[in-house]
Amino acid sequence: MQLVMLTDDKQSTRICEDYWQQNEDGKFTLKVQEIAISHGMKPHLLSNYVKQHAYVWLATVCCMRCEEPYRFETRGQYQERNRYKRTVCTDCRKVERQSIADAKRSLLVKMRQSAESKTVDLTALGLKGTVYLLATIQALGTENFSSIEPLYDYPACTLSPDFAYDQKIIRYLLDKHLLLISLNTRQEAVELHDNELGSISLGVSTFDLALSQCQITELINEFRESKAIHNIRQTPEFIELCKEIQLNECLGFLKAMLVDHKLSLVPGAKTKQVLTQCLDKFSVAQTYNFIWRAATNAAAYYMRSNISKKQAANSVVGAISRYMEQSLANGWNVKSFERNYSFPQSSLSRIVFNTILGTDDGGFKQPLHELIEPENSSTWLAR
Numbered sequence: 001m002q003l004v005m006l007t008d009d010k011q012s013t014r015i016c017e018d019y020w021q022q023n024e025d026g027k028f029t030l031k032v033q034e035i036a037i038s039h040g041m042k043p044h045l046l047s048n049y050v051k052q053h054a055y056v057w058l059a060t061v062c063c064m065r066c067e068e069p070y071r072f073e074t075r076g077q078y079q080e081r082n083r084y085k086r087t088v089c090t091d092c093r094k095v096e097r098q099s100i101a102d103a104k105r106s107l108l109v110k111m112r113q114s115a116e117s118k119t120v121d122l123t124a125l126g127l128k129g130t131v132y133l134l135a136t137i138q139a140l141g142t143e144n145f146s147s148i149e150p151l152y153d154y155p156a157c158t159l160s161p162d163f164a165y166d167q168k169i170i171r172y173l174l175d176k177h178l179l180l181i182s183l184n185t186r187q188e189a190v191e192l193h194d195n196e197l198g199s200i201s202l203g204v205s206t207f208d209l210a211l212s213q214c215q216i217t218e219l220i221n222e223f224r225e226s227k228a229i230h231n232i233r234q235t236p237e238f239i240e241l242c243k244e245i246q247l248n249e250c251l252g253f254l255k256a257m258l259v260d261h262k263l264s265l266v267p268g269a270k271t272k273q274v275l276t277q278c279l280d281k282f283s284v285a286q287t288y289n290f291i292w293r294a295a296t297n298a299a300a301y302y303m304r305s306n307i308s309k310k311q312a313a314n315s316v317v318g319a320i321s322r323y324m325e326q327s328l329a330n331g332w333n334v335k336s337f338e339r340n341y342s343f344p345q346s347s348l349s350r351i352v353f354n355t356i357l358g359t360d361d362g363g364f365k366q367p368l369h370e371l372i373e374p375e376n377s378s379t380w381l382a383r
Contacts, residue, residue, distance in 0.1 A: 004057065013053075014039070015039050016050050016054035018039075019035055019054075047076075054073075063089035066089065068089060115181065125178075130219070132169045132173055133219075134220060135351050136169060138350075139154070145209060146213070147184075150203065157344050157345070158347065160248060161245065166203075170202045179209065181206075182208045185205045188201075229355070239372065242372075246368060250275045253291055254267060255267070260295070261296070263302070265316060274321045275287065277321070278324045280367075282327075282334060285336035287320075293323060294319035298316045336365065339364065
């Protein structure tokens, strides 16, 4: 053990030498109380006093990065010296954190510069792009139409009915160069990879709008004109968008019900096909009924039977399909669920079903074939 003095004062030096003095067995020779009494000090102040005037170090206990010995300023630290072996010191950690921060900042700048070099073509935006953009601005946009705040800063269903759908919308707008990654994005949103590339978490990232405030205002005004809304209703793309939103309403509710019952299922093509079949004949509110019954019964099935949670979860989709078939075959009047406070109508749904179709959450309460205009009936039935 090497003692380093930080003072030239003889009295302070004697106190520190007494404090750190060891016998042949490596044990401290004098007790703290004995040292304090001999130097006319209060015992509870001694360790703090020594800490200000000296420290010790061992050649065998060093930072594994810079290989500098650790400083031990109190007996307590010294007695726990072994836990410092093969660790990184505070200074090296600070340098490492700064290096990571600089790399993340550099990545954000590169991503931003790359996106800014792309031209935004509003004429090629299309219905989906327009609706996605307006819903995102309405749900997450700042007051001055300049940026989009992180998804995680808002409750569920703020933008769309399901968080996976939220990310799909944000990714779509990024790919169309309508959103630009903000340089104010939090560091935790950026992930660095070994190949010198990186990625961002869409849920915690901040974005800037590539359009000016005037362009956005003009886009909103044009979209809300009665003639424009009437033309939108006639397009097959609009029907597909309605179906997409309703499907994601059901997917979001299904995931939530499974979580409530501590079951796990990743919805895939089979699940989407079954829910789409339900929505061909029933409303989202009625399909919620099928989902709720299936998830509840699967949980009860797990509790009373000797099966795994995976088996119980896998039974949910089949049960939804069975309830739908029974309801159709018997002509049952399926009870509709009411909107739950945990699953409010999203901004995307309001734009499509309230603004364009002029209903009060019609996409939830009614089947889509009851909402579309007569001239689109043939289009709907053909799909």
